[in-house]
Amino acid sequence: MNRREFTQNLLLAAGALTLQPLSRLAQAQNTVPIPPLQNGETQSFVSGTISGVRGRRKVALPQVRVSNGRDIVLTDRLGRYRLPVAVGDIVFVIKPPGYALPLNAQNLPQFYRIHQPQGSPPLQYEGVAPTGPLPISLDWTLQEQVEPDEFRVLLFGDPQSRNQEEVGFLTRDVIADVAGQRAAFGVSLGDEAFDDLSIYPNQNRAIATLGMPWFNVVGNHDLNFDVPDRTHSTQTFKSIFGPTYYSFDYGSAHFVVLDDVAYDGIGSAPPDARKGTYHAELGARQLAWLQNDLKLVPREQLVVVMTHIPLISPGGNKKADLRDLAAFFRLIENRPHCLSISAHTHFQEHMFLGRDAGFNGAGEHHHFIHATPCGSWWTGMRDEQGIPHTTMRDGAPNGTSFLNIKGNRYSIDFKPARRPADYQMNIYAPDEVARTDIAKTEILANVFAGSKKSRVEMQIGDGAWRAMQHAPRPDPAYAAAKAAQEALPKNGGARKLPDIIPSPHIWVATLPENLPAGTHLLRVRATDMWGRTYEERAVLRVA
Structure with a gap:
């Protein structure tokens, strides 16, 4: 069964027709209670058209998913959608297979529109500029491309550059090492920066030299620490990279990026009054969105979930586990082909989570804690090239990985930085x-x-x-x-x-x-x- 047949069957089973108003369709799909709007925010609607370029022709794209971070609607046969939007929402397209998203000069996908008419509150690092009112029509045009069922994804753990010198280390030690390698796209798994968020532009330009679309996960060192809670803790990240959770299809696989970094607010980490603590949590809104997202993904399709903080602390510290892990597991445990990937720890580990961890699906869930390009935060003595050896705490070298996908199967190849691929x-x-x-x-x-x-x-x-x-x-x-x-x-x-x-x-x-x-x-x-x-x-x- 292909995606179109699957989606049509799902809608018919729910008593929905593709010609019904799409706002009603969104309501029909939301089976998880959505938290009410807070802080007096009001809700309006946005509509638009999703088109595709096939050769020289521009055509309407039906059954493309569009989301506001809560609801997900499908475009009709003319590529049209209508979606409720509240202040603070980000409207984004869920990339369908066989089409490419627009990219900016840093190869960052441009698949979203932030709705913050007044912009961000005053912050140490620049946040979202005032977006003004919603446009009359919010449209996207996607470019048709060939996406085989067999492909590779380049994975970075924490780049975590604290200054321009470390961007240089990353460039010479890691980026130059994998430049020219074939991959459909790349993903950084959080901690793009090391607290100084002004490093984003230069680091993005360095990663862009790899010449592939680059997606990003938010990490605990990507936060705006000078805010009272999670509400505005990712304003700078959003201004550069867009939503902190989203999904997209490529070839035979469905990729989900989640935000599991919940900020506790400035002053929550005494004696340092400039920063706060954080914990691992998705939250009700994100879980509701994830349920809506996965309802439109065939059960036999490979789903790759990417977070920054591991689902379970490898050190056995229960307080560091994802607080709503049970709810997350309920959403994936009926899927026979699901992998989750994180970073954060600065060492590498494959975890297989079963009944003891609360996973009630068949077998075990594979969670991969990925190595970091910066290794042990660029520590240790420098080598003959002037680059710290930065060996990770598990004794493995810093490096990257290639996620190899074929249909609904996968494998992972670890690539040590500046060393042969077979040095394992x-x-x-x-x-x-x-x-x-x-x-x-x-x-x-x-x-x-x-x-x-x-x-x-x-x-x-x-x-x-x-x-x-x-x-x-x-x-x-x-x-x-x-x-x-x-x-x-x-x-x-x-x-x-x-x-x-x-x-x-x-x-x-x-x-x-x-x-x-x-x-x-x-x-x-x-x-x-x-x-x-x-x-x-x-x-x-x-x-």
């Missing part, structure tokens, strides 16, 4: 082992993108392959680098590496007791959850 692990083995110590000598492998579904094995010489055991612990090289830096006066003139954590992707095995004296080639191979195998080698001597 480090082996920790002594250069020399005394024969009396063989039985108690451990070999460690840090498989950067490994998970509990990985199979990791070790071979010495021409011997048999032996299974290694998954055993999270601190990465030895990271611990040594941190200790060496801290032994230097003023940390060697560089920012200090962050605290050590148990790496979630360490495997361990002991040497065989009958290993003879001599020099031996040691090989470790890791097979990931998609059946791809990577190998690394080391040499050790038994004295």
Whole structure:
């Protein structure tokens, strides 16, 4: 069943005809109670037309979804829609498959219109300029494009540049490294900035050199901290990137960007009166929108959900979990093909969430906490290029990933910054082992993108392959680098590496007791959850 047939069947099942008034259609689709308007805001309506360019012809596009962040309506056969809008809403198009959104000079998609007639309140960083009244007709024209069922998406975790020097690090270490790589589009998973939101334009221009549409997720370091609550905490972000939650189709997949950073207000983080705390929460309005969005997505279609803060804290801190996780799970747990991706932690981990986490769907939900381009916030000693090594706390290098999609299936490739694509692990083995110590000598492998579904094995010489055991612990090289830096006066003139954590992707095995004296080639191979195998080698001597 294609999307058009699915949508027609859905409307007919609800007793709706495509020719009925679209405001009634929006009401019919909203089965989750929508919070009432607040602060005396009034509601009006906007209408417009969605068109597409096919070759030299401009045609009306029916059944395109348009949203105000609460309701979702479909265009009629003439491409027309009508939608309720309140002050503060952002009206946006949900990109249909086979069509491209307009882009600005920084390759940022222009699929939205902010409705803030008076603009933002006074803020430290510039917010939304006064938009004035709604236009008579709010129209979009999309360009037809070929979108195969098999494609790649380039993923950045936190770019998190605090100044122009760090934009330079990002450009030389990461952007130049993946430039020329084929991808349909890219996504940054939040913390585009590091509190100084004036960095957005320069960083956007750097990322734009990749030459692909670039979507963005809001993070906790993208906030306007000088506001009392969540209401105006993303005004600068919205002025540059648009809505903080939205969705779009590309090829065979449906992508959903969510805003799970709930700001508690200035002064909520004493003694720093300039900032406030935050927590992970979607909120009733966003959940209502998400339900409406997913109702129009076929059950067998791949859904990729992207947030900044992980659904569940990998450190086991329940207070850091998404507060409305149960409600979120209820919306996705009937879908057999759903992946969620976050960043935020500055280390990489694959989580598989089942009954213990409150997920009641079949099997487990795969949540991927993505690596960061800035690694450990550009800390650590600088290399020969003048760039901090910025190894992440899990011992993995900073980097990016490619999300590979084929139909409703996916796989993920981690790409370490300025290193070959097949550099996927480090082996920790002594250069020399005394024969009396063989039985108690451990070999460690840090498989950067490994998970509990990985199979990791070790071979010495021409011997048999032996299974290694998954055993999270601190990465030895990271611990040594941190200790060496801290032994230097003023940390060697560089920012200090962050605290050590148990790496979630360490495997361990002991040497065989009958290993003879001599020099031996040691090989470790890791097979990931998609059946791809990577190998690394080391040499050790038994004295």
